[in-house]
Amino acid sequence: xxxxxxxxTTPIYYANSRPHVGSAYTTIVCDVIARYKRMCGYDVAYLTxxxxxxxxxxxxxxxxxxxxxxxxxxxxxxxxxLWKLLGITTTGFIRxxxxxxxxxxxxxxxxxxRLSPDAIYxxxxxxxxxxxxxxxxxxxxxxxxxxxxxxxxxxVSEENYFFRLSAYQQKLLELYKxxxxxxxxxxxxxxxxxxxxxxxxxxxxxxxSVKWGIPWPDDPEHVFYVWYDALTSYMSGxxxxxxxxxxxxxxxYWPADIHAMGKEIIRFxxxxxxxxxxAAEIELPKQIVAHGWLLFEQEKMSKxxxxxxxxxxxxxxxxxxALRYYLLRETVFGQDGNFSREALITRYxxxxxxxxxxxxxxxxxxxxxxxxxxxxxxxxxxEQLSENHRQFLGRFSDVSVKIILAAYEGFGFAGAIExxxxxxxxxxxxxxxxxPWTLASDPVRRDELERVLYVAAESIxxxxxxxFPVIPDATQRxxxxxxxxxxxxxxxxxxxxxxxxxxxxxIGKTEGVFPRVDKKExxxxxxTMENEIRNPGSTQPDASTTTTKKPPxxxxxxxxxxxxxxxxxxxxxxxxxxxxxxxxxxxxxATPAPAAPAKIGIEDFAxxxxxxGVVKSxxxxxxxxxxxxxxxxxxxxxxQVLAGIAPAYAPEELVGRKVVVVTNLAPRKMRGVESNGMxxxxxxxxxxxxxxxxxxxxxxxxxxxx
Ligand code: MSP
Numbered sequence: 001x002x003x004x005x006x007x008x009t010t011p012i013y014y015a016n017s018r019p020h021v022g023s024a025y026t027t028i029v030c031d032v033i034a035r036y037k038r039m040c041g042y043d044v045a046y047l048t049x050x051x052x053x054x055x056x057x058x059x060x061x062x063x064x065x066x067x068x069x070x071x072x073x074x075x076x077x078x079x080x081x082l083w084k085l086l087g088i089t090t091t092g093f094i095r096x097x098x099x100x101x102x103x104x105x106x107x108x109x110x111x112x113x114r115l116s117p118d119a120i121y122x123x124x125x126x127x128x129x130x131x132x133x134x135x136x137x138x139x140x141x142x143x144x145x146x147x148x149x150x151x152x153x154x155x156v157s158e159e160n161y162f163f164r165l166s167a168y169q170q171k172l173l174e175l176y177k178x179x180x181x182x183x184x185x186x187x188x189x190x191x192x193x194x195x196x197x198x199x200x201x202x203x204x205x206x207x208x209s210v211k212w213g214i215p216w217p218d219d220p221e222h223v224f225y226v227w228y229d230a231l232t233s234y235m236s237g238x239x240x241x242x243x244x245x246x247x248x249x250x251x252x253y254w255p256a257d258i259h260a261m262g263k264e265i266i267r268f269x270x271x272x273x274x275x276x277x278x279a280a281e282i283e284l285p286k287q288i289v290a291h292g293w294l295l296f297e298q299e300k301m302s303k304x305x306x307x308x309x310x311x312x313x314x315x316x317x318x319x320x321x322a323l324r325y326y327l328l329r330e331t332v333f334g335q336d337g338n339f340s341r342e343a344l345i346t347r348y349x350x351x352x353x354x355x356x357x358x359x360x361x362x363x364x365x366x367x368x369x370x371x372x373x374x375x376x377x378x379x380x381x382x383e384q385l386s387e388n389h390r391q392f393l394g395r396f397s398d399v400s401v402k403i404i405l406a407a408y409e410g411f412g413f414a415g416a417i418e419x420x421x422x423x424x425x426x427x428x429x430x431x432x433x434x435x436p437w438t439l440a441s442d443p444v445r446r447d448e449l450e451r452v453l454y455v456a457a458e459s460i461x462x463x464x465x466x467x468f469p470v471i472p473d474a475t476q477r478x479x480x481x482x483x484x485x486x487x488x489x490x491x492x493x494x495x496x497x498x499x500x501x502x503x504x505x506x507i508g509k510t511e512g513v514f515p516r517v518d519k520k521e522x523x524x525x526x527x528t529m530e531n532e533i534r535n536p537g538s539t540q541p542d543a544s545t546t547t548t549k550k551p552p553x554x555x556x557x558x559x560x561x562x563x564x565x566x567x568x569x570x571x572x573x574x575x576x577x578x579x580x581x582x583x584x585x586x587x588x589x590a591t592p593a594p595a596a597p598a599k600i601g602i603e604d605f606a607x608x609x610x611x612x613g614v615v616k617s618x619x620x621x622x623x624x625x626x627x628x629x630x631x632x633x634x635x636x637x638x639x640q641v642l643a644g645i646a647p648a649y650a651p652e653e654l655v656g657r658k659v660v661v662v663t664n665l666a667p668r669k670m671r672g673v674e675s676n677g678m679x680x681x682x683x684x685x686x687x688x689x690x691x692x693x694x695x696x697x698x699x700x701x702x703x704x705x706x
Contacts, residue, residue, distance in 0.1 A: 048094075123160070389451075
C-alpha cells in the first residue's frame with residue numbers, strides 16, 4: 001500500500017538579508033513536523049525557498065553596488081547553507097527568479113482571467129506602501145506609518161492590476177465555517193474571521209514602478225507585486241505549470257497540508273491566497289499554521305531593527321540540536337517567545353548535557369562494564385517488581401506515548417518535550433533508587449541488575465525515538481550506541497512499543513552526545529562569532545561559512561577571542577570601532593557583505609553621530625577577558641560604553657584620554673552590562689590589536705566629529 005502524502009511549506013524568505021534565529025524558527029518548526037510525519041509513515045514533501053523580487057531587493061542591491069541577481073544569488077546560498085547546517089530535511093527549494101516559477105505565476109494569472117474573467121482588472125491606485133514589510137500601509141495617499149516596523153509608508157500612485165478580493169468575502173467565510181481547522185491557533189483564526197467579516201477591499205497585484213519582478217503576461221510594463229508572485233511558489237516549487245500540464249510532484253502533493261509561517265503574514269495566507277486559488281479553480285491548502293515571533297531584547301528579532309542573533313555561531317559552539325531543542329522547548333508554539341543566549345546555554349547544560357546526554361552515557365557505560373557491552377535479558381517476574389520499578393514502567397505505556405504524539409500533532413512541541421524529559425528525569429530517579437552499581441557488586445543479585453539495566457536501556461531507546469524529530473543528531477547517535485541499526489528517521493514513532501529492544505544486542509562505543517560547556521566561554525565564543533558575521537573580514541574565521549554538522553566543540557573551548565567587537569580598519573561602514581557590537585547604521589550596513597565595499601552617500605555617513613569623549617574611568621568586566629567598561633564624558637552626559645580593548649589597554653591608562661565616541665547607537669547588553677555607544681579604534685597588525693582614535697590638539701568633551 002502506498003504511503004499517504006503530506007506536504008508542508010515554510011514561507012519563502014526575503015533574499016535581501018541573511019537569515020537570523022527568528023527566520024530559522026519557522027524552518028526548524030516545519031522540520032520537526034516533517035520528521036515527525038515521516039516517522040508516522042507519511043511520504044512528506046517539504047518546501048522552502050527564497051523570495052527574490054521586489055523593490056527592497058532592488059534597493060539593497062543598489063546599496064551594495066551589485067545587480068539584484070548578484071545579490072539574490074549570494075544570499076540564496078547563505079539560506080541553503082544554513083538549512084544544511086541545521087539538518088533541515090526539505091525536499092524542494094524554490095527561488096522566485098527561476099524560470100519555472102515565472103511561468104507558473106504568469107500561467108496562474110492567465111488561468112484566473114480565463115476562468116474568472118471578473119477577478120482581475122486594471123485601475124489607478126494611490127496609497128502608502130511599506131517597502132520593508134511589503135504591505136500596503138493605507139489605501140489613501142495621506143502619510144501613514146507601517147503597522148509592523150513603524151516606518152513611514154511610501155506614496156504609490158500608478159495604474160495597477162487589481163484582484164477583486166471584495167468578491168470573495170462570502171466564499172472565504174464559508175471556507176472558514178466548513179473548515180474549523182483551517183487556521184491554527186484558534187485565536188488567530190478569530191482575528192482573520194473578523195477581518196474578513198468587516199469587508200474586503202480589492203488588492204493591487206502588479207507594479208509599474210518596479211522593474212525587478214515577473215512581467216505581467218502580454219503587458220510587460222507591469223511586474224507582479226510580491227504576494228501574488230511569492231505565494232505561487234508553494235505550487236511552482238512542486239511542479240505546477242498551469243493547472244493542466246503539471247508535473248507528477250504537484251499532482252501527488254497538492255494541496256498543501258500545512259503552510260506554516262509567522263503571525264505577521266497570516267492575512268496573506270489565510271485570506272489572499274485562498275481567494276487567488278478559488279478564482280483560479282485550484283484546490284485550497286488544508287491548513288494555515290501560524291507561530292509567534294521570537295523576541296530579542298523585547299522586540300521582534302529582525303534585521304531591519306538590528307537586534308538579531310545568528311544561528312551559525314550557536315550551532316558551532318553548542319551543536320545543531322541545542323538550537324532546535326531550545327527554540328521548541330522554550331517558546332509555546334503560537335505565542336511570542338524570548339530568545340536569550342544565556343537561557344539557551346543554561347538549557348543546553350541542564351536538559352541536554354546533564355539530562356539526556358548524561359543519562360545515556362551512564363546507562364551505556366554500565367551495560368558496557370557490567371554486561372560485556374551486551375543488552376541484558378531483563379527478565380521481569382511480577383512479584384519481584386518494586387514499586388519504583390512498577391511506577392517507572394507505567395511511564396512508558398501506550399497511553400503515555402499517545403499523549404506525546406498528540407502533542408506533536410497539535411503543535412504542542414514544548415509540551416511534547418516536557419513529557420519526554422519527564423521520562424529522562426524518571427529514568428534518573430529509577431537508577432538512583434535501584435542502584436545498579438550496588439547490585440553489580442553482588443553476584444546473587446545478577447538477575448536484578450540485568451533487569452534494571454534492560455529497563456534503563458529500553459527507556460533510552462524510547463526517549464531517542466520520541467525526541468528524534470526535535471534533536472535528530474544526538475538521538476541518531478544514541479540509537480547507534482544502543483547497537484540499533486538503520487536510521488532512526490525510518491523508525492515508526494506511532495508503533496513504538498515497550499520491550500522491542502532485543503536482549504543480546506551488542507552496543508556500540510559509548511561517546512557523550514552533549515558535552516557540558518562552560519557558560520562564560522560558550523557565550524564569549526558565540527558573541528565573538530556573531531561579531532564576525534556582523535563585521536565580515538575581522539580577524540576570526542567567518543562563522544557564517546561553517547557548514548560542518550558535528551557535535552559541539554563546546555567542551556574544549558578557550559582559544560577564541562573574548563566577546564569584543566574589534567573591527568578592522570576599512571571594514572565596510574564600520575570605520576574601525578571598538579565596543580559593543582553595533583545595532584546602528586554601521587552594523588546593519590555590514591550584512592550581507594558585497595564583494596567589494598559599497599560606496600555610501602554623505603547622508604548615510606551623517607546618520608552616525610560622533611563626538612569627542614574624555615574617559616572618566618575604566619574597569620574590567622568580570623568574566624570577559626577582552627571587554628572594558630569605560631565611563632566617558634561626552635559633554636552633556638557621562639556614558640557607559642563597553643569596548644573590546646582590554647588586550648591593548650590597561651584600564652588606568654585610559655583615564656583622561658580623549659576618544660571618539662559613536663553616540664547614537666542603540667543601547668546593547670553584553671554579558672549583562674549595557675553599552676551606550678562605541679569607541680572608535682583602528683585595528684592594527686595580524687592580531688587586530690585595537691588602537692584608539694584620539695586628538696593631538698586640545699579639544700573639549702562633546703565636540704562633534706564629522
Ligand atoms: N517573503 C515573505 C513570505 C512570502 S511567503 C509566500 C516573508 N519573508 S521573511 O523572510 O520576512 O519571513 C520568513 C519567515 O520568517 C516568516 O515565517 C516569518 O514570520 C519568520 N520570521 C522572521 N523573523 C521572525 C522572528 N523574529 N520570529 C519568528 N519568526 C520570524 O515574510
